[in-house]
Amino acid sequence: MRCVEAPSPNFNERKLPISMIVLHYTGMRNAEAAIARLRDPAAEVSSHYVVDEDGTILRLVDDDKRAWHAGASHWRDVDDVNSAAIGIEIVNPGHEFGYRAFPEPQVDAVIRLVAHLKDRYEITRGNIVGHSDVAPARKRDPGELFPWHRLARLRLALPRPTKNLMDPFWSEPAFCLALERFGYDVTDRMAAIMAFQRRFRPELIDGEIDAECRMILLALLLPRPRGDD
8 A cells, every 4th residue: 555654653552453444534724734733742642544635645653553543432342442443534624624525536545545454454344433433422523524435335334224224113222222232332322323323324413313313223233144244
């Protein structure tokens, strides 16, 4: 994978094998500011990769090291997400500085990078997630404009279920229990519901559990054929 080397000192040793990819947006005014922060020892943040808007991929931390991108986070049975994940920062101002669509060259580069990492580390689609999935009470990135469907078509992320949907008529506690089973931290129920919507129903992020949300979550929880990762 061709990358521009831009080493960051902000890393330590992994305590878990690589099993996840976490996608972020930089959430800063421009790429230069974001990259400078990710390489600043005083900031104590980093990622393994940064993907600029023109498709340039920078490598800041070697894959075998623990970059500091996820913070306090949880996914499925993993509480130390930084130890298990490769973090990819995607240059975008984010909700604070003018959130906008991700350019085609950037999306294409993200797809190439995710495909490379997924194959190399045998990461399942269910473990290719957004920062908002692993930290729903704190984060919204990469946000509702990120084209997850593009990755899903290439089997690089879970698709949004659209066929043969059935409403299980779960109550709110039952829905949140199912959401927790799928992988989310539901300590803050509203935040977890909105993170789920942002990921799988981005056109309406209202924190309300409706029939569509229930049907999508049920379909995601149903067993998939063996080998369908």
